Amino acid sequence: MTSNDTIISKTISTDTTPIMTPELLQKYDVSGPRYTSYPTADRFVEAFTEESYKQALEQRRVGGMALPLSIYVHIPFCESLCFFCACNKIVTKHHERSAEYLRYLSKEIDLHVTHLGTGQTISQLHLGGGSPTFFSDDELSELMSMIKRSFVLAPGGEYSIEVDPRTVDENRLAHLASLGFNRLSFGIQDFDPEVQKAVHRIQPAEQVFSLVEAARRLKFDSINADLIYGLPKQTPESFNQTLQKIIELRPNRIALYAYAHLPERFKPQRRIDAYELPAAQAKISMLSDAISSFLNAGYVYVGMDHFALPEDDLAIAKRQGRLHRNFQGYSTQPDCDLIALGVSAIGRVGATYSQNAKTLEEYYDHLNLDHFPVVRGLALSRDDLVRRAVIMAIMCQGELQYESIELAYMIEFKSYFAAELEALQGLEKTGMVMLDENGLQVTDMGWFFVRAVAMQFDRYLQTDRTRAKFSKII
Ligand code: SF4
16 A cells, blocks of 8 residues: 555545545546536527527516525636646736626626616626636726626625635725625636646736735735646656645635546647646546645535535534535525626526627627627426426535425435446445435545546436546546
């Protein structure tokens, strides 16, 4: 056994689960969705049109007015290109493009107000991108004014923004706090200067440390740090140094993602030299080191790449079985309709998902004609709804009582999911799930592969051909 093997065993094994081995890590390193939605976005169809979206909004107006909304705003601009990037973004130094984009966001908000009425309550707001901090302070103020004119921000809601550390200073963070943001998410990825150079994203550790200290002084409720392992020039040793710095930084939440090298799909990744990427075994070492470092430092493994301090709302929600999952990952807020604004943004209203046009030109064209820029989506079938409930219960609670699904959807669970339950027996043998007469439970070890468990219930993932489109779990 190598030292890494020992770490994995110590970290993940419990009295009820078998020892985790590198073989298991390797075996379940299969492609799979992250289940921020079910069905996943690749199942959306163009037959879902603006009309379908309007109907969903009308139905909400009739039936769901009392429930708070969630809003996501996509701001696509970035000043410089990170080579690992797989986001929908536009790299530009022309900041005047923001003003035009804001005008269209305003149109899109107005269209929603026409269909939903004014004064709807929001309990969650997230600004993502791209880099939301590409907007100037004045532009961010204007965006928030637009939102506050049309919606009511509930006290105690989650108001978060993704922050590129290269684009902010303490004054800008103070401005974000004054606008009502109470959560910041810093894109850190890796502190190693060589890695930063290889991915074209230079941001010295000292800069991030001073921003996080400033954010604490400004009393932001929660600070998240995004990390990526599997980047070029990363080694288990260099990544371990980043991990130690992160532990010193002590963000409330950590999101740890595996880099998926898919240059045929994501053009920026063609700038990465594949020979500089760490081998699979090194990636497994980095993952196991990260897991053990964070757990030993007192973090709770929330699920699917996410860690949180025990006193953080996310860790509390996990303990109390109140976790939810949406397009931004795990959340403490109950499932609610998500209005998505901006180019390529994905929303969820009632039993539908919808996505806006992916190019600025098309997005602007729709809005110029006073049309919603929705170009694809999905109206969920009854089977989709049943499976969504099952998959989200697995991803968020790690357990499922068959009876709860039977009562909610009027099915006989064991016959409806006979094939899936049979397939799960393979995972039961590896110690990832425990099955009994009444339900299933994901084990401590299974949490680290929770999407492999959820995938068993995904009707769309019947062929390996489909699976190949998704990133590896590890
Ligand atoms: S990783 Fe973020 S900041 Fe970098 S190019 Fe992509 S969206 Fe922009």
